Amino acid sequence: MSPKQWEVVYAGRMSAAAKQTGRAAPRGRMDKRQAILAAAFDVFARRGYAQAGVDEVAAEAGVAKATVYNHFGDKETLLREAIAASAEEATAKNLAAVERLVDSGGDPRELLEDVGFRLIQCYCDEQSWALRRLLYAELAHLPDLLEIVQVRASARVRQALADRLARLALAGRLRITDPDAAVEQLSALLTGPLEARAEWGTRRLSAAEMRQVATAAIDTFLHAFGSRA
Amino acid sequence: MSPKQWEVVYAGRMSAAAKQTGRAAPRGRMDKRQAILAAAFDVFARRGYAQAGVDEVAAEAGVAKATVYNHFGDKETLLREAIAASAEEATAKNLAAVERLVDSGGDPRELLEDVGFRLIQCYCDEQSWALRRLLYAELAHLPDLLEIVQVRASARVRQALADRLARLALAGRLRITDPDAAVEQLSALLTGPLEARAEWGTRRLSAAEMRQVATAAIDTFLHAFGSRA
Amino acid sequence: MSPKQWEVVYAGRMSAAAKQTGRAAPRGRMDKRQAILAAAFDVFARRGYAQAGVDEVAAEAGVAKATVYNHFGDKETLLREAIAASAEEATAKNLAAVERLVDSGGDPRELLEDVGFRLIQCYCDEQSWALRRLLYAELAHLPDLLEIVQVRASARVRQALADRLARLALAGRLRITDPDAAVEQLSALLTGPLEARAEWGTRRLSAAEMRQVATAAIDTFLHAFGSRA
Amino acid sequence: MSPKQWEVVYAGRMSAAAKQTGRAAPRGRMDKRQAILAAAFDVFARRGYAQAGVDEVAAEAGVAKATVYNHFGDKETLLREAIAASAEEATAKNLAAVERLVDSGGDPRELLEDVGFRLIQCYCDEQSWALRRLLYAELAHLPDLLEIVQVRASARVRQALADRLARLALAGRLRITDPDAAVEQLSALLTGPLEARAEWGTRRLSAAEMRQVATAAIDTFLHAFGSRA
DNA sequence: TATGAATGAGTATTCATTCAT
DNA sequence: TATGAATGAATACTCATTCAT
Incomplete structure (x- = not known):
């Protein structure tokens, strides 16, 4: 991924204030902080935390x-903030996908496949892999990263997904007793095959391959949790 | 993990000849190499590759x-060999679990739950997590690690599992058309929930928690691939 | 940094002039670079390149x-720059000696002996020996040192000396047809005996011993190139 | 100079015993010592003492x-012995050249030019340059090398040369009062120009170039010390 | 706030030397 | 004597961090 592309990606991270004022009106302050965060995630993702300078x-x-030191104090803080920002962004995308899961009447298969496909797309995003790589690598040394990934990212998406599945169940489209358990199975089926x-x-x-994974996952899921199962 | 424990772990790596003769006949040479490999995996796992000295x-x-340098030349090679050795060991344990998957007549649920539980135990082993951490962290820099994890570890287990599922299907215990696809779903259901x-x-x-995950996984799996499904 | 600047810089190293002119105006930066160069030459001369730390x-x-690394990047560059600086300095001294070779009318013997003596003094300077030691030792590994010693040092002195001899010949004080050849003989006679x-x-x-060498050299030289020869 | 050539050079260093027995009869003992010495000089010459392993x-x-350690004890001793052996060899060649300086009646110019040319050839030998490089580089750290080069090599050649010049003077072919002084001038004229x-x-x-240097040197020398001067 | 220069605490790697066989 | 393996001491180079401006 080229630097230019990252700029596009990170453009989305501009502060609310900056967005409101148009493009980059209050320049000179927040701009540098953002540039550093973006560069930091980029470099950490490419080289790994320890190898990155x-x-x-x-x-x-x-x-x-x-x-950089004026803004973030030390390298570790820089990592944390860069990861937090990136995780926030990724979570937002996941939540956007989950939000499409609304009952439109009839067989939910197509709906589930669509949302599943979108979640897989999020999961397979270059930035998403980089994020997981960093988390896996540094979780052992910086245990507080767990809070970021679990509380502020993963759990929120699961919660939202459970809510939606519950509503589908309530509407009789699925046969679910424990929505959390169902989400656990569904998530596993969607993302499990992607690693390999x-x-x-x-x-x-x-x-095409992503869609195939989604289809297989939803098929299995509906065998277990479909209303006609 | 204490040094004593490692010795036990690595004892399995002794040459066949050594095992036969009782007390490690060709000692004095291989001993040091093994000790270094064990220590290397241990330290890399604890500190991460770059942070480890x-x-x-x-x-x-x-x-x-x-x-260390006489034996392995440089730090990178040391990592590779330590990972390869550890992956080999982990794979052996996984294969041992899969080998228990033999049709004993009747409902395969209990059998699958048992094997599923054992695979989950392998996956949750401390060494296993350490291995995945290292792989995730360094795969980007050392792409040839992929061969180790995929060809020499993951794929072999999947292949073995697919073979066993195929035989169960042949015996009428499961309703599977594509064993590889079935393995993909089963693996996802077993390991997917463990991350979180x-x-x-x-x-x-x-x-208990592991068993619970296994039970849920097999339940879903049998909904989709059980012979009465 | 351009070569011109270096000359200026190094002129300043003979502190007397610099101190007199005031208070070291552009201090603070160049000071450290100079200190490193001087120390480097010193240490390399004492210990030899490889043995020096x-x-x-x-x-x-x-x-x-x-x-040191901020300024010079690596040890080799440090050596090169230290040698170049020292060679420049030594060359300046040699040229100063040669410049005294102006016809004052009458027998040139005394004049030549005086200049010869001064050149021998330059050659026998501690720094001069150290420089030659380093050059001899490292020329095989760092061939570009040759350019420093030959083009920027030795050749310039020879050229200047040839010019002066030519003028003496023109004035009828010497009987020289090829000034370069004459310089070659003269240089050999002056410096050759010093090694042993x-x-x-x-x-x-x-x-006294230096003067003796000069006298003998000039005597032989005048037998071959004196106007009464 | 290729490794093969060095072997030829060093073949001449076989022990007297080996020479007597024809080719290499008492193999297995002295052979290794010689091989090590030859290799040592080769490597030291190529890499320099400190850089050589x-x-x-x-x-x-x-x-x-x-x-190597069994034979020579440590690296420094190895250097000393390798240098001593090489210096001995080079000295022998120089002495052989000097020995040709015998009065054959008439003008000694041609004779002197021939011997001068041969001495220059010795001086310009690859091994000879390597030897001087090593001596220059290490003399500061290993002062006892001086004894090797001065007493056992340089002085012997000078002495022999002085003897021959004295005899030529006695025969009326040269006009020399102090043979040592004459040798000093002659040596300087022969070897001085070679450095540059x-x-x-x-x-x-x-x-051709070597002969040119010899001719010029002898010409100057004879102006100063020729009998018709 | 922004920066160029300086630094102290590392770290991978090498190498002369020793020792057991 | 000859060797393969082991080692302790050394060393070039790096990097997170600080400081003066």
Whole structure:
């Protein structure tokens, strides 16, 4: 992924204030902080936390190294904030996908396949793999990253998904007694196969392959939780 | 994990000849190599590759730092070999679990739950988490690790599992058309929930919780692939 | 930094002038670089390139080791720059000696003996021996040192000397057809005996001994190139 | 100079015993010592003393590293012995050249030019340059090398040369009062120009160029010391 | 706030040397 | 004597962090 592409990705992270004022009106302040965060995630994702140099982050952000320290204090904090920002972004995308899960009457299969496909797309995003790589790698040393990934990201998506499944069950479209259990199975079926297929993030999956995984997952899921099961 | 425990673990790696002769006949040479490999995996797992010092590995193996270099040439090779050895070991345990999957007549549910439970135990092993952590962390920098994890570990287990499921299907215990697809679903159901429940390896799961995951997984699986489905 | 700047810089190293002119105006930055260069030459000369430690250079320069690397990048570059600076300095001294070679009318013997003596003094300078030692030792590994010693040092002195001899010949004081050939003979006669007498730089020569060498050299030279020859 | 050529050079260093018995009758003993010495000089000459590894010497000699230590005790001794052997060899060649300086009646110019040319050839030999490089580089650290080069090599050649010049003077072919002074001038004239012309040993001189240097040197010398001067 | 320069605490790697066989 | 393995001491180079401006 080229630096240019990252800029696009990170453009979405501009502060609410910045967005309101149009493009980048109150420049000179928040801009640098954002640039550093974006560069930091980029570099950490590419090189890994320990192998990444603050020099490199600063260079990619176009600021002096000391400026990075002025803003974030130390490398660890920089990692945490970069991960938090990225996780927030990824979570938002996941939640957007889940929000499409509304009963439209009739067989929910197609609906579930569509949402499943969208969740898989989120999961297979380059940034998403990078995020998981960083979390896996550093969780052992920085246990508080767990709070970020679990409370502020994963759990929120699961909760939202459980809510939607519950409503579908209530509407008689699914036969679910414990929505949390159902979400656990559904999530497993959707994301479990991706590790191997995407070769742990080193291979890009085609849309067709993603859709195939979604279809298989929903098929199994509906055998167990479909209303005609 | 204490050194004593590692010795037990690595005892399995002794050459056939050594096992036969009783007390490690060709000692004095391979001993040090094994000690280094064990220490290396231990330290890399604890600290992460980049943060781990070769000093520390040498100290834990009870040899001089230069001896590590005599045997492995550089730190990267040491990582590769340590990972390969550990992956081999983990794979062996997984295969042993899969081998129990033989039709004993009647309802396969209990059998599947037992094997599922054992596979989950393998997955939740401390060493297993450490291995996945290292792989996730370094796969981006050392792409050839993929071969180790995929070809020499993951794929072999999947293949073995597919074989057994095929035989159960042949015996009329399951209703499977594509064994590979069935394995994909089963694996996902067994391991998918563990990430979150074990908090990405930072929390130990009780046997009861593991069994619960197994039961839920097999239940869903049998809805989709059971012969009465 | 351009070569021109270096000349200026190094002129300043003979502190007397610099101190007189005021208070070291552009201090603070160049100071450290100079201190490192001086220390580097010193240490390399004492210990030899390979045996010298960058630690030692830094300590002698009164800076941190990393500062040395900030300025010069690596040990090899440090050697090159230290040698170049020292060679420049030595060349300046040689040229100053040659410049005294102006016809004052009458027999040139005394004049030549005086200049010869001064050149021998340059050659026997401690720094001069150290420089030749380093060059001899490292020329095989760092062939670009040749350019420094030949083009920027030795050749310039020879050229200047040839010019002066040519003018003396033109004035009828010497009988020279090829000034370059004459310089070659003269240089050989002046410096050739010093190797053995100074025991390859390990022994200090007295002024009397240097003068004796000069006298003998000029005597032989005048037999071959004197106007009455 | 290729490794093969070195073997030829060093073949001449076989022990007297070996020579007597024909070719290499008492093999297995002295052979290894010689091979190590030859390899040592080769490696030291190529890499410099500090940069050369005992490993490399052992490998080039075809023995184990420990064998080198069995024979020579430590690296420094190895250097000394290798240098001594090489210096002895070079001295022998120089003496052989000097021995040709016998009065054959008439003008000694041609005779002197021939001997001068031969001495220049010795001086420009690859091994000779390597030897001087090593001596220059290490003389500061290992002062006892001085004894080798001065007493056992340089002085002997000078002495022999002085003897021959004295006899020529006695025969009326030269007009010399102090033979040592005459040798000093002659040596300077012969070897002085070579440093610059051969670019400190990095360039090979053609026979024509060597002869030219010899001719010029002898011409100057005879102006000063010829009997018709 | 932003920066260029400086630094102290590392860390991977090498190598002369020793020892058991 | 010859060797393969082991080692302790050394060393070039890096990097997170600080400080003066």
